[in-house]
Amino acid sequence: MSDHVLVINAGSSSLKYSLIDAASGEAAASGVVERIGEPEGHHVHHGTDGESNTSLKIASHEDALRAALKAFETHGPSLDDIEIAAVGHRVVHGGSQFADPALIDDDLVAAVNDLVPLAPLHNPANLEGIQVARRLFPDLQQVAVFDTAFHQTLAPHAYTYAVPLDWRDDHGIRRYGFHGTSHAFVAAEAARLLGQEPADLNLIVLHLGNGCSAAAVRGGQSVDTSMGMTPLEGLVMGTRSGDLDPAIHAHLVRELGWTVEEIDHALNYESGLKALAGGNDFRELSISREAGDARAQLAFEIYCYRIKKYVGAYYAVLGNVDAIVFTAGVGQHSADVRAASLAGLERLGIQLDAERNNTSSGEARTVSADDSAVAVLVVPTNEEWQIAREALSLVRLAEA
Template sequence: MNDHVLVINAGSSSLKYSLIDASSGEAAASGVVERIGEQESVHRHHGPEGEARTTQPIASHEDALRAAIDAFGKHGPSLDDLEIAAVGHRVVHGGARFSDPVLIDDDLIAAVTELVPLAPLHNPANVEGMQVARRLFPELPQVAVFDTAFHQTLPEEAYTYAVPREWLDEYGVRRYGFHGTSHAFVSAEAARLLGRGPAEVNLIVLHLGNGCSATAVRGGQSVDTSMGLTPLEGLVMGTRSGDLDPAVHAYLAREAGRSLDEIDHQLNFESGLKGLAGQNDFRELTRRQEAGDERAQLAFDVYCYRIKKYVGAYYAVLGTVDAIVFTAGVGQHSPAVRTASLTGLDALGIRIDAERNNASSDQARAVSADGSPVAVLVIPTNEEWEIARQAIALTA
């Protein structure tokens, strides 16, 4: 059986792609085209021969995908030899409508286009990626996998904001949540690592990268998550503020003369770690923190304090917790964040083993102390593999 899936993640000025064996998760090749529409677009293709890098004008997403196809031909592996089974697309926002992967047709593209107001920075690019791939691979089934889908199991009391009912009914103002593909993958891997079925475990999953989110998972289903109508709510992130008094917008508009667009831009792109320390690269933040930089230390403390608050809140939501799971770039690679975020939670049965936590590893593993009632796990996420698996499951 052929299980190779071409996974596409189209951004506003970029296109990432991976050729994934859905049965094993192995990437036969991957690449990214950045700065689409500029004179010096950069294309990096990682194949059997290593990385091939080119710089040339790439005007559109269609040209970017054609460049990717050419790279497979020049640098391998051959798409003809592998016989792709499907094309899987990451789609950021599925609203309240999509809770499962969906075969892409004209109606699906129209539906995702209707959701553009909920994700104006992401859904237009996702639509472009789907349209381009349908033109270039007309014979292959194309599957949309939604970032919001995993969170469609949230109960009504968890996704409903206490705002005028018209806001929900007319404008869809509610909690949707994001990073769902990552949370779904990591939740299943955590259950496997614990030697149990997904339906048998309660987890608090912490996806910590440049974007950050926490999810309470009961029996394999998301029951609460930190991101809301947009990815701005919740944990402190690289450039996003996370939780904030909503009256800040009115205050700044009144006192500083800022427009809503200016405030929204600053909260999404100039806040978080960047706003507090002028730096959203966590490696540089750590270097400055270790050198005694007070702003970097405060940014780190605020970041970890917010994580700890969510761990406590989601422990209360779940009632019993089998594991705290760290994933994504910071979650996987920062022992200091894991320690600071969970220190003082011994009464909840959460204890980290320092030696295990500080050991460098790219493998899924436990870093909790022996006998700890709640396991602390570090699990690398693999959203591309999850998209490939969902695409194969739908098309097989």
């Protein structure tokens, strides 16, 4: 039986896809269709013939997936030659119902639709991708892999907010956490790098990209995480504020007459590094810092200070820490962020090796000093591979 899984990540105006060998992690092809529903869309496909770029009007997610299938035919690899074992879908919010990947049927679609109020920016697009794939691949098993699932091991004292009971019981208001597929993949890879079993390790995993989250992982299970009911809570991000006094919302309503929608948009799309430094691209922020831009420097300091606070908090939660793991675009590539976020924590047994930290590499590696009691690792994430592995494992189990 084939190990290949077609992984689909449908956003509100985009559709990303990868054809992954779940055993090896090798991508036979990948691509992204952007600006769905706009006058001119854009499609990039990486296949056996190299990279192809196409501009065309893409009215819907169905058109996007059909464009992807045509690219497989034209630029390879041909799906007639590669048997697909399953289709794996990234679904952002699984609520408290889904602690594991799940086979997609009408009941699951209804359940994910019921969760739309918890993720109105994400779940509708995820559902659109699922519905389109079910129509175009009616004979393939389809699996939903939830961003929140890895964090369903949080204890009640970690996920419960101190809010009225009916908010919690009737409206599902609690901490769920996100980036779960990334945290799960990176925690397992960190254990492999250290030559130990995940069950024997306490880790602090820092997923630092345009979206950022921290997780405390004990014995391979998440025990706390920085994102909350939505992906807005926690670390400073590219365009999201992270932690914020909730009374600010009421203040903006009273003083400025803002609507809930205006506040929500500002905190999700106009805040974070974008608000602090004028842009959310960390590479541009680094260039501005080097040029002496005071706004960029302050943004960098705020960003790293927040990370340091979470490292300290999760060190206390775990009691002892075997490794701190950096991942995602900023976590993997910014030596300055790693150094600034951990500076002054030597008393906690955390000691970077400057030369190792400043050496660029695309491989998982150790950047701490040999005598550091806590290892500091850089581990590239691979959420598509994690989704493929979880999807294939569930399909094989269902067929057994």
